[in-house]
Amino acid sequence: MPIRVLHVGLGPIGCGIVRQVAARKGFKPVGGVDIDPGKVGRDLGEVAGTGRGLGVKVSAHVEKAIKASKPDVAVLCTSSSLKTVMPQIELLLKAKLPIVSTTEELAYPVGANARLAKRIHQAALKAKKAVLGTGVNPGFTMDALPIMLTAACERVEAIRVERVQDARIRRLPFQRKIGAGLSRDEFEARVQQGSVRHVGLAESVRMIADAFGWKLDKVTDVIAPRIAQAPVASEFLSVAAGRVCGIVQDGTGYRDGTPVIVLHMEAYLGAPETYDAVKITGSPALQMKVAGGVHGDIATAAIAVNSIPKVLKATPGLHTMRDLELPSFYGG
Amino acid sequence: MPIRVLHVGLGPIGCGIVRQVAARKGFKPVGGVDIDPGKVGRDLGEVAGTGRGLGVKVSAHVEKAIKASKPDVAVLCTSSSLKTVMPQIELLLKAKLPIVSTTEELAYPVGANARLAKRIHQAALKAKKAVLGTGVNPGFTMDALPIMLTAACERVEAIRVERVQDARIRRLPFQRKIGAGLSRDEFEARVQQGSVRHVGLAESVRMIADAFGWKLDKVTDVIAPRIAQAPVASEFLSVAAGRVCGIVQDGTGYRDGTPVIVLHMEAYLGAPETYDAVKITGSPALQMKVAGGVHGDIATAAIAVNSIPKVLKATPGLHTMRDLELPSFYGG
Numbered sequence: 001m002p003i004r005v006l007h008v009g010l011g012p013i014g015c016g017i018v019r020q021v022a023a024r025k026g027f028k029p030v031g032g033v034d035i036d037p038g039k040v041g042r043d044l045g046e047v048a049g050t051g052r053g054l055g056v057k058v059s060a061h062v063e064k065a066i067k068a069s070k071p072d073v074a075v076l077c078t079s080s081s082l083k084t085v086m087p088q089i090e091l092l093l094k095a096k097l098p099i100v101s102t103t104e105e106l107a108y109p110v111g112a113n114a115r116l117a118k119r120i121h122q123a124a125l126k127a128k129k130a131v132l133g134t135g136v137n138p139g140f141t142m143d144a145l146p147i148m149l150t151a152a153c154e155r156v157e158a159i160r161v162e163r164v165q166d167a168r169i170r171r172l173p174f175q176r177k178i179g180a181g182l183s184r185d186e187f188e189a190r191v192q193q194g195s196v197r198h199v200g201l202a203e204s205v206r207m208i209a210d211a212f213g214w215k216l217d218k219v220t221d222v223i224a225p226r227i228a229q230a231p232v233a234s235e236f237l238s239v240a241a242g243r244v245c246g247i248v249q250d251g252t253g254y255r256d257g258t259p260v261i262v263l264h265m266e267a268y269l270g271a272p273e274t275y276d277a278v279k280i281t282g283s284p285a286l287q288m289k290v291a292g293g294v295h296g297d298i299a300t301a302a303i304a305v306n307s308i309p310k311v312l313k314a315t316p317g318l319h320t321m322r323d324l325e326l327p328s329f330y331g332g
Numbered sequence: 333m334p335i336r337v338l339h340v341g342l343g344p345i346g347c348g349i350v351r352q353v354a355a356r357k358g359f360k361p362v363g364g365v366d367i368d369p370g371k372v373g374r375d376l377g378e379v380a381g382t383g384r385g386l387g388v389k390v391s392a393h394v395e396k397a398i399k400a401s402k403p404d405v406a407v408l409c410t411s412s413s414l415k416t417v418m419p420q421i422e423l424l425l426k427a428k429l430p431i432v433s434t435t436e437e438l439a440y441p442v443g444a445n446a447r448l449a450k451r452i453h454q455a456a457l458k459a460k461k462a463v464l465g466t467g468v469n470p471g472f473t474m475d476a477l478p479i480m481l482t483a484a485c486e487r488v489e490a491i492r493v494e495r496v497q498d499a500r501i502r503r504l505p506f507q508r509k510i511g512a513g514l515s516r517d518e519f520e521a522r523v524q525q526g527s528v529r530h531v532g533l534a535e536s537v538r539m540i541a542d543a544f545g546w547k548l549d550k551v552t553d554v555i556a557p558r559i560a561q562a563p564v565a566s567e568f569l570s571v572a573a574g575r576v577c578g579i580v581q582d583g584t585g586y587r588d589g590t591p592v593i594v595l596h597m598e599a600y601l602g603a604p605e606t607y608d609a610v611k612i613t614g615s616p617a618l619q620m621k622v623a624g625g626v627h628g629d630i631a632t633a634a635i636a637v638n639s640i641p642k643v644l645k646a647t648p649g650l651h652t653m654r655d656l657e658l659p660s661f662y663g664g
Contacts, residue, residue, distance in 0.1 A: 024487075136484060140484060145480065145481070147658055148477065150660055151634070151635050152468060152472060152626045152630075154352045154630060154637065155661075156661045156663065211658070211661070212660065212662065213358070213662060213663045214663055284627040285624075286624075287624065289620070289621055289623070290481075290620045295484075298484075299484035299485075302484055302485050303483050305486065306483050306485075307483075322657060323657045323658070324657070325654060326476060326479055326480060326543070327480055328479045328543040328654075329488045330545060
């Protein structure tokens with residue numbers, strides 16, 4: 001019997017997950033929910049671009065979709081913000097559904113979100129179901145994978161993670177999110193608004209620190225523009241020299257005043273090399289590199305789908321990638 | 333309060349673990365057991381080379397050592413063979429001690445060992461304690477770490493793991509274990525005896541297949557000598573051209589007649605590059621490399637020590653690296 005999946009949120013990531021759930025062994029998309037009137041009432045497969053009808057109409061109402069589809073699990077992909085998705089999570093737990101969410105702030109709730117996380121944990125205990133926030137970043141490349149590598153170390157003094165991407169191969173919303181095409185001033189304004197940034201570095205820093213048992217004095221998250229030295233273009237955008245072609249963002253965790261966890265991201269049109277790398281200063285010193293990087297959209301969808309069977313097996317409550325069983329591909 | 337550790341088995345790996353437990357925050361070596369009359373009665377720190385006395389005498393008797401030291405956990409490093417360590421594991425569980433063992437065949441018990449594993453699981457349930465077999469290989473570089481990487485994939489068609497080591501930097505017993513210095517005939521005879529081989533490839537192949545939910549038709553484990561093309565020497569050994577300088581070993585899992593899991597090891601004096609690499613054929617295709625490799629002895633000891641707090645938290649029973657929480661360095 002395949003696992004019956006309800007898809008809540010049909011943006012690019014949500015639709016990517018529908019496509020995988022439809023194509024992969026062991027899963028079946030049984031319901032879809034979105035608020036976009038352009039999607040409601042249409043076939044879920046058509047909306048998600050699966051290449052075939054799924055015989056399921058996209059609904060505007062979570063409760064109705066649950067009743068109609070009898071899902072085993074909900075995949076929630078509506079927002080990066082934990083505050084925004086709180087009512088949705090509470091609704092799904094009320095219906096006693098386990099949840100896998102790509103909400104970045106749920107991957108490892110920090111700061112004000114820690115209180116919301118406690119509420120989710122309590123609601124999940126009451127529902128006797130498990131909840132997980134995950135994705136490629138946060139959730140994998142800049143936290144879970146580097147954490148895993150340190151298991152081979154008798155001593156870790158510092159860890160540096162680099163995620164460098166040539167944004168030309170990414171979709172337009174991603175290119176917009178990194179500020180490609182803006183002037184310096186426009187970039188700064190968007191950073192102030194919060195519309196240009198990667199969400200999750202503070203979460204990843206804390207996940208690493210907690211795994212090691214490190215107390216941090218301070219966590220910083222600093223965003224800078226990358227300025228095009230020469231004109232550069234993608235399929236969607238052209239950027240003149242002197243304008244912003246992307247973002248450089250550093251999440252840093254300090255211990256006794258020293259930066260011991262550095263998460264360095266560069267995503268810009270024309271980056272000469274795309275890769276993920278981890279450098280551990282310690283014993284043994286270790287360096288790992290994923291040449292070509294871990295593709296953001298496919299991987300985020302894959303990690304969410306691969307996590308479904310693990311969440312179904314997990315104890316009730318809110319989990320993170322740190323305490324669930326070892327992440328892995330699931331072949332049905 | 334540091335975790336009180338009883339060390340059973342004081343060979344190279346066992347002593348490496350004592351050194352880490354003595355040096356690392358959060359742990360304390362409180363007892364040591366070995367059958368070697370040259371070690372019994374001496375200070376554990378002296379035997380293990382910690383550079384200082386630990387005020388603990390090595391005992392020949394597990395029960396006496398437990399009574400004298402009141403440990404929280406036992407680390408067992410006496411043999412690669414599960415059959416050999418069975419009575420030791422049963423004794424430790426009778427004393428209600430959780431166990432972390434570097435016994436290769438316990439990392440993921442296969443074949444005839446699966447029955448022994450069931451017995452251990454039952455005894456661990458009865459004792460209400462957790463048991464784990466782990467190490468760098470099996471337990472990490474050729475199974476848990478590659479499995480982890482596949483979490484980013486929506487499809488895995490095949491996985492190839494390479495572990496290539498210049499054995500010149502390893503200790504003498506390791507150089508002997510890979511047959512360095514033997515003639516071709518001597519090498520073949522030692523392979524037949526079982527004294528020249530890496531233990532754990534079949535275990536790692538099965539761990540990967542089970543993580544993916546793959547049924548395999550066949551698992552093979554093939555050992556070949558690496559012949560020195562030119563004279564090569566380590567600190568301990570000289571090998572003439574035409575003689576064996578090390579081992580090439582392949583563990584292969586077949587699915588529908590196709591080799592889908594290939595674990596390729598090369599360990600020989602003079603390997604031009606030492607590295608661990610993973611290549612995933614699928615979507616996305618992924619390539620990961622740890623340049624310089626993950627050092628065998630330090631890492632095996634580190635993984636064992638880092639696993640201790642996880643085993644203390646785990647549910648009763650026999651665990652593997654697949655079902656415990658995410659492996660990580662533990663900083664006390």
